[in-house]
Amino acid sequence: MSNENKNAQSGGLSSRIESFDKKLTEFLLQLRNKIMVEIPLLKYSFISVFLWGLLAHGYMFTSHALNHDSLTEFDAGIYGTKWKYQAGRVIVPLYRGIMRGSLTVPWMIGFLSLVWCALTLWLLCKTYKITSKWQILLLGGCLTVNMSFIAMSATYLHDLDQNMMSLLIAVLAVYVWKFKEKGWLIGMPLVAISLGLYQAFLTVVTTLLVFEVLLMLNKGYAWPLFFKRCLSALGMVAGGGIIYFVLVKVVPYINGVELSSDKYNSLGGQIRSVMDILKNLGKIYSTTLKNLILSPTHYSKGVVACEKIMLLVTAGIILFNCTRKSVGKLHRWLMAFIIIFILPVSLQIACLFAGFSHELMLYSSCLVYAAAIILIFNIKKYQTLVRTLAVVFFVAISWSNVQAANNLYIRKRIEADMVRSFMTRVLDRIEAHPEYKRGKTKVVFVGSAPEHFNPWAWGKYHELVGAWPDIQMTHTNEWYATYFSYFMQNKIVLVDNDTFTQYNINPEFEKMPAFPDPQSVMMHNGVMVVKIGKTPMSYMPVFVKVLFRKVEENYAGKVEQLQPLLSVFPDDPVPVLKGGKKTEQEPENKDTLPPETPAKTK
Structure with missing residues (x-):
């Protein structure tokens, strides 16, 4: 050129x-x-x-x-x-x-x-x-x-x-x-x-x-x-x-x-x-x-x-x-x-x-x-x-x-401090259990924390969405995973979402004492179960509990009837109950599924 x-x-x-x-x-x-x-x-x-x-x-x-x-x-x-x-x-x-x-x-x-x-x-x-x-x-x-x-x-x-x-x-x-x-x-x-x-x-x-x-x-x-x-x-x-x-x-x-x-x-x-x-x-x-x-x-x-x-x-x-x-x-x-x-x-x-x-x-x-x-x-x-x-x-x-x-906002700050104190005590109890191995033993939290303060002392701000008495803890598996990972800086191993839901809707866990009772933390088929508070079954009226158990006993072909009932539970996938069609894939580890009666604390 x-x-x-x-x-x-x-x-x-x-x-x-x-x-x-x-x-x-x-x-x-x-x-x-x-x-x-x-x-x-x-x-x-x-x-x-x-x-x-x-x-x-x-x-x-x-x-x-x-x-x-x-x-x-x-x-x-x-x-x-x-x-x-x-x-x-x-x-x-x-x-x-x-x-x-x-x-x-x-x-x-x-x-x-x-x-x-x-x-x-x-x-x-x-x-x-x-x-x-x-x-x-x-x-x-x-x-x-x-x-x-x-x-x-x-x-x-x-x-x-x-x-x-x-x-x-x-x-x-x-x-x-x-x-x-x-x-x-x-x-x-x-x-x-x-x-x-x-x-x-x-x-x-x-x-x-x-x-x-x-x-x-x-x-x-x-x-x-x-x-x-x-x-x-x-x-x-x-x-x-x-x-x-x-x-x-x-x-x-x-x-x-x-x-x-x-x-x-x-x-x-x-x-x-x-x-x-x-x-x-x-x-x-x-x-x-x-x-x-x-x-x-x-x-x-x-x-x-x-x-x-x-x-x-x-x-x-x-x-x-x-x-x-x-x-x-x-x-x-x-x-x-x-x-x-x-x-x-x-x-x-x-x-x-x-x-x-x-x-x-x-x-x-x-x-x-x-x-x-x-x-x-x-x-x-x-x-x-x-x-x-x-x-x-x-x-x-x-x-x-x-x-x-x-x-x-000041209430939220005080609640956050309270939850940090509460979860620190829970973690200490988990790690003090003789059968717990950090980073290996799977953990499942059952129930929701009780109301931890008097909402009337703060005026009627609890009427707002997200300002309810126990809103600091959302009682989902993701919440626990996030809290322990970022705020507790602890590598706790949690069960999957399906297993979490199964434990939380099992009516037998209603009888398990809640934290800080000494029996609130127990090993159960290789899984560490921590009872935080009332389970969803505890909140249900008696007639709903009876309906739930009747349907569970004779469950085949009645999955659709159970769906509205299960919608009151945590925001996880609907669990697989015995005798019915599968709505979600069962977890591979069968041992993590709770039997009808929880084992005694060792």
Whole structure:
């Protein structure tokens, strides 16, 4: 090749690099200018969220009081990643790999959660053109100091940041739908990603879309445009659902995992009959008001409920007056009432199919109060009086939640210390047994720990999901494996999940004394049995025990009848009982299966 050709090629490459560099510089300058325009709103959004967030949750973010699911999934690479694929949360492993790794690190998770929450607040302010500092401050409290956030932080900390990312992407989907041309198409993959992080946050999308439809009616949109926008909103949600369905089928398959269908929160077990859906609709309408108004609180529940009612009623009156002035025809009024009637369903979509909803699934309830703030600050008459009362009430409610959060977190810390002490004593008893060989003898834990504190001494925070009296210990084989491996740093050898379940449902172990009784640790067919507390059979009513034993005696061909009964037991696969068809593969080591009568302590 001649020197001239080489020089020409070199010059061409150099000019292309120079052109790319110039375009990149222009892009970064434009991006910088856009960011600078948003700096004031971003600043106040971050200040509001971090102020409320650190006041309410700072203790938990700097405390290693992991418990329940956050302990079981302490290292997601061991158990959590597989479970996320099984539960349909297929984007979570990718998010964790990019943002924070597999370990549950409280401060990192807390920081990321508040960042995503602040960006969510910024998007909401842009969506509804909010610039008032007081409004931003109150909205920050709505997003970060609610019972859903508190429950996630207290017990499900390992999921908190990815749930807040799901929230951010859900709000972003509505934002692009509202302001971008063909935004409903861009919103489809965003809805799918939000679902892939946490399905329950679909309620954020649906609730905001209901608010948007009400705004369109209030502004007097022409019917063709109104229905076009409604169809585009439905198309965005439906399209996002289809993309998510494909992801749920493809991603677990690639990773060699099947969707779970045998647990209460399994994606595969959520399909219900039409009759069940109708019953669940009734449940939604009967519980929505309760979920909005009544929640655990540091102050008097009645006083806080009255404050919430006054705020919602005030916002409702303002909405009615605005609608009365802009909506003049009967059919528009009818449409508005239909949409308001749909609002409870949009808040509790999970309940429609699963038949229940807990605080983690009810995050969108805080958006109702966010809407109330926006409406109240747009009042034209008696501005000073109404706004002042609204600020006082919202601050009082939020401050009550701040105190509730810190009360719950200190309780979690004390419980964690108690469990460490309790399990240290258990381990000492195991290792002191003359027949126990460390690293060789298999161990099985039977029963659940008794209630280890007086829940009433802590207020009614035990009503929250994950804040129940014995929630530190989840009574599953995975919990014990995680606890001994990471927190006790002990190489204990546990039986497999099937054997664990067999021991825990064997009615004969009801009679075995529980720890710290000297007979609570015993060798049994080469397995060290540790009776922690009551077995599931101990909790069952007498007539259920009789039914269980009758079916077990004459079991052939009646497996299906036994399935609902076994669903009350730990979240492990249904065991194989004598005389019936196998529902799971029996363990290879037959000696680990308990006979009908436990051997005496040696």
